[in-house]
Amino acid sequence: MKDQILGAWALASFEIETPSGTRRSWGQNAHGLLIYDKTGRMSVSINRDADAATEDKFERIFDSILFYSGRFEVKATEIFHTVENASNPERIGKKLVRSAALSGNELTLSSPKEDFGTAHLKWRKL
DSSP, X not given: OHHHHOEEEEEEEEEEEOTTSOXXXXXXXXXXXXXXXXXXXXXXXXXXXXXXXXXOHHHHHHHTEEEEEEEEEEETTEEEEEEEEESSGGGTTOEEEEEEEEETTEEEEEOOOBTTBEEEEEEEEO
């Protein structure tokens, strides 16, 4: 699968599946870019519209950004992202597991089930 995921991908959808099984969008106008290169480096950046209800400007901006980069490896249908830089410093140094499914020019990545639920991101090859 590694050779098939190399390159740049545009975010098609980002949904959160809650522990009860309902799905909701991560936010309004979510858009992003995912890059895997042949040397084993990766980068992902995602933005959404800032929540106008949040009064603090910097909190609004920070809450609308998701970014991390580092190294990746592929094992069967799982991709492991080892985080070196991130918008959330708590992710730095962690290995994030993503279940991966390829269908034509679409890549679907899903996180493991966490407290908030499961993240499902669909990417289209650029």
